[in-house]
Amino acid sequence: MILLSVEFKETAINFFSKNGYSGTSVRDITSSLAITPAALYAHFGSKEELFLKVFTEGWEEILKEVKDIIIISEEKPYKDILNDIYRHYVTAYIKDKQRTIFLLRSVMFPPDELREKVLNIFQKSSSEFNTHIQEIFRKCIEEGIIKDFSIQEHEDIFYKFVDCFLFEITAINKVITSDEIEKHWMFYWTLIENKR
DSSP: OHHHHHHHHHHHHHHHHHHTTTTOOHHHHHHHTTOOHHHHHTTOSSHHHHHHHHHHHHHHHHHHHHHHHHHHTTTSOHHHHHHHHHHHHHHHHHHTHHHHHHHHHHHHSOOGGGHHHHHHHHHHHHHHHHHHHHHHHHHHHHTTSBOOOOHHHHHHHHHHHHHHHHHHHHTSOOOOOHHHHHHHHHHHHHHHBOOO
């Protein structure tokens, strides 16, 4: 029963990432699994419920991964924690490309009928993520590790660097190498580092 629920979710993510919410039907999902729509409805009350479930779980998973990095990296210098988060943020999106496309497409082009729900879920997740990253920026500024920009400026710079990779990964299907991630990180770090 749980295995089937996982299959529904994975298949739904693939269809939603390729065809969007409106372009995906319950029959598309169930046909690809060679089961009837009734089997899906036994797990999820509607296509909307399935969509919102996989959307919410996708952002929750990303948030959990970042929290885990912060916990694991607790004893590291703040520069290394920031580097770990940065690398994870980029590589996680590369590793699970379908999830990335689904999540980003859903935020950028939410289904009209679900717009408010989708944006609320995203804002809740990003707000929680921002709380963690803001604290790291705050501590880095206090210790003189990074430039004394406002926390908002540091957030904006961080997201601009990450978003440029996400665009290349999702829109132009570019394969990102670890050398590129390292160069990108060094450029980012050079921009924010407080050279005392």
